Each structure stands twice: as C-alpha cells, then as structure tokens.
Amino acid sequence: MRTAIILFLFHVGMVSAQETLQLTDGQQSPSATLEDVSWISGHWQGEAFGGIAEEIWSPPLGDSMMFVFKLVKDNKVSFYEIGHIQQVENTMILQLKHFQGDLKGWEEKDATVDFKLVKVEKNKVFFEGFTMELVNENEMNIYVLIEDGDSAEEVLFAYKRVP
Template identity: 60%
Template sequence: MKYVIIFLLIFTTSHAQLTKPLEPKLENIKWIAGTWHGEAFGGITEEIWSEPSGGSMMATFKLIHDGKVVFYEIEVIREVENSLILQLKHFGPDLKGWETKDETVDFPLKEITENKVIFEGMTFEKISSNEMNIYVDIKNEDGIAETVKFNYKK
C-alpha cells in the first residue's frame, strides 16, 4: 500500500509539472515560428509564422487546391492586457477580404503549457521541433461545429 501511495504522489506531481500552465507571453510560444507545410481540405497548406517582436507574432496562410490558391489568411498573436489573442482575416485568391474592413476573427487565449497553446476555437500542439498540429473548430455547411486537424512539418 505504501508503494502505491508513493507512486501516486510521484505520478501526480510529475503530471502536474508536465501540464503546468505557463505565463501568457509570446516568449513561451516562440516554437510556433517557422515555415510549415501540410495538407488539409483536399489541398496543400502553407503557414509561415514570424519570431516574436513588437509584442506580436504574425503569419500568412494559404490553401492550394489543383494548383490554384483557394484562400489566404493573415494572422497575428498579440499581447493584450496580460494575455494573448489570436486574430485573423481571410482573403480570396484575388485578395478581396471575407470579413468587413474592421472585423477580425478572434481567438482569446485559454492556456499555455510547454507543448500546447490553447485559444478558444484553435489549439497549437508541438509534436517536435519540426512538427506541430493545429486544431481549428470550424462550422460545416450545416452549421455544425467540427474540429479540423492540420498537421504541419518544417
């Protein structure tokens, strides 16, 4: 019985340390920076994230299907009021915006751990220094929310 209690204490302590939330600082998520390639929506995806600077990180995204761009995104993660927020805008292949001029799609931060950045509706998961998954909650054509997984490699 003594060994079981010790094991549970060690397991609980080590598990808590692995998932301990980190401060909402760009420095704690800089592993997202880089040029990432993957596949989604039946096409090829590319997402390029900058290193943190000026209180933000920025990214561009594009989806290519049958050799043609389907859409682009501009994304930023900003430090705001002791937290982080991810904001993005979509653009068609002709660079005409989907959202209105002053509108953004916003994802407030929920939590950062050593290998995850969890925003409301979007999660970044570090698999290794050269691989990450991004999970995005998207409403399908019927208005039902589903989570789409993007697997990226550098």
C-alpha cells in the same frame, strides 16, 4: 460567419480526443507572453482540401507574432489568411482575416476572427476553439472546434516544418 469560416478552413480530419477548450462565463484569459509560444515560429506545410496548405510565422517582435497562410489547389491559390498572436497587456489573442486568391477580403473592413487565450502549456497553446501543439521540432498540430448549428466536432490539421 465565424463557424462557416472555420468549417471551410480546417475540415481536414476528425479528432477522437478533445483538444480544444473554451473560456467559461466570466473567466478571464490567463497571463502569458509571446515567448511562451515562440516555438510556433517557422515555415510549415501540409496537405489539405486536395491541395497544399502553407503557413509562415515570424518570431515575436513588436508585441506580436505575425503569420500568413495560403492554400494552393490545382496550382492556384484558393485563399489566404493574414493574422497574428498579439500581446495584449498580460495575455495574448489570436486574430486573423481571410482573403480570396485575388486578395478580396472575406470579413468586413474592420472585422477580425478572434480567438481568446484559454491556457498555455509547454509546447501547447489553447485559444478558444483553436489549439496549437508542437509535436516535435518538425511537426505541429492545430485542432479546431467546428460548430455547425447545434452540433460541434473537432478537426485536426497537421503541419510539417519546411527545411
């Protein structure tokens, strides 16, 4: 189910270089704090799926950075996401849930789509199959690895900061 959801959400443009990473068997997520990714905070917007994608991230507070996402197409909300990057002991995890435009959930009640932390660099964070990069103060790229059966391809989702 995770593959289908990611495919639906992020099939925006093909990426030629590999930007996403995975943990190897037995590898643990590295130490990191929310301050390492506080640059994600803000109001971001871009075009996707023939509509407008909007994402709003809070600054770190209470061991998390929460976000909301919506896709508006033909002047109607297609779907929402709500999620967070959560500080868990000495590392982080990205978790999200999806909702239809009428707020009916896609995942089961207690289920989330989880992305474990792989690596943190200045202005770039790698979760399993999901990378966020601050290009400059007003642009952020998200790269997502899409798995479809036996094949996988990486796609790019580009945001611009909303003033």
